[in-house]
Amino acid sequence: MSEKIYDMITNRMIALLEQGVVPWRRPWVVGGAVNWKTQKPYRGINTLLLDPGEYASFKQVNEAGGRVKKNEKGHIVVFWTWLEKKDEKTGKIGKIPFLRYYTVFEINKQCEGLSSKRSEQTFEHDPIEEAERICNSYQDGPPVRFASGRAFYRPSQDFVSVPPLCDYTKPEEYYSTLFHEHVHSTGHSKRLNRPGITEFGEFGDENYSKEELVAEIGAAMLCGIAGIDNSTMENSAAYVASWLRKLKDDKRLIVQAAGQAQKAADHILGVTFEDVA
Template sequence: MNTQNQHLDVFAIITNRIIEQLEKQVIPWRKPWIEGGHPQNLFNKRPYSGINTWLLGSLGYAQNYFLTFKQLKAVGASVKKGEKGTMVVFWKKLPPEQTSEDTEQQSAKTVLRYYYVFNIAQIDHLPEVVNIPYPVHPISQIGACEEIIEVMPHCPVITHGKQAAFYDPLKDRINMPKQGSFDSVASYYGTLFHELIHSTGHQSRLNRKEIVEPSKYGSEPYSIEELTAEIGACYLNSVAGIIHDEFDNSVAYIKGWIDKLRSDKRIIVYASGQAQRATDYILNVQLNAKESIEEAETAETQ
């Protein structure tokens, strides 16, 4: 049976949840989930992606292992009284005959789908296997950061000249202040990751409209690209095992994002998806090489 509620505004639900956190001075995509591990399915250990990574990671659980309702029932487990699932979303391709003008679409042939998952802390009677500590990254943080840069295909030239960090799409070049100019190594790499995400938009890489067609400061395309770069940098920080805690957390900054999200309920889902694709490119992950965990799990709920 299909459990999708056609009248449920998924964009609004996700966006309102994020706004609630921002109003509490919490920026969810920056909240590190290193200790709890990358959010993943308990049984197959496949990681969640896109916006689901930090929506699940920001919940604050000791271990970021999750299950669908069908999966937990299959092993004789049950949801603890009063506990509720967390919405997971993904884009699903539709046959041409199923698309329509009023469909909540990312493109002409995709639609936003959702289902719910439960953290192991919300479940009773699970097998003892759940008490497995999340593995620690085997190499140093600096080594992990350098490894990320080394594996990026067609990496842009990185120079250390001007005392400003920026990506120049015309020259396809990143400029960074010297590492000694930063308060910490984590701050240096966190900033570099931000610029690397921008560089993935170059026409020779992912050909992202917001980079190929530069827009004015403060415009919607500009905001989308900045949010893409910030979320993508947070993804890479997590992969490297670093915590870059020198972000702008000012009231004005947070209010700015609240206003953006309220004016466009789709921006956060869209930017998160772009950030995931940019991260996959940098990490040299083969895109579309296999079905995503979100697609696989939702099939179980229908």
């Protein structure tokens, strides 16, 4: 049965890849990095550059009557603007994207004289029984810690961290996030010894990008087994598409990553070769 689900998930993933791209997967809504003045969450790569908190520029801090503490170092926020450029051959004016940045400070830790504007909203959900069963089947899995604002797996200490269930509007996205990090953890040298984890280089390099494909496809497979894939599949496909763009849109990588994702899902489920032979 699992084999059929794995194939269905892989095929659906491929079919959805042409439908838009959401560059950074962040399904929780509580505890992230926001602009202090507007309370709007930061987007794109800024969600990875900034820890959870409320941030303001030096100017915004001063204008609000606060001050940045002495010797505090700011954090980089990046954004795109458009520059006009004239085509020398046609004389037409076109626009080209230009990456810019500015510096911000976390107002609760790095500033004085400002008060938090954040009013945290939380959500009450009942655990999804089948998804919980899958998590509990991961017998040699790492410990899971809960902290709002960011999800990650740390190979050096072998633990998973995810925002708690109450930080998500949909419980299905909590389990999809947890499955994603669990799949990463199967790559540890004492488990499946996957290069994307054991030979981790820099964020965005080829090994990292391929590992993200494995983790998200593996999470989608586990969501399929839990019966919650209809609620998470489009987000997963968009996330996978963003990493494929880094890998030159090579759709063959989906099939390769799906093979590794299947091994990871089987490991979490406690399925051995003898079980499926």
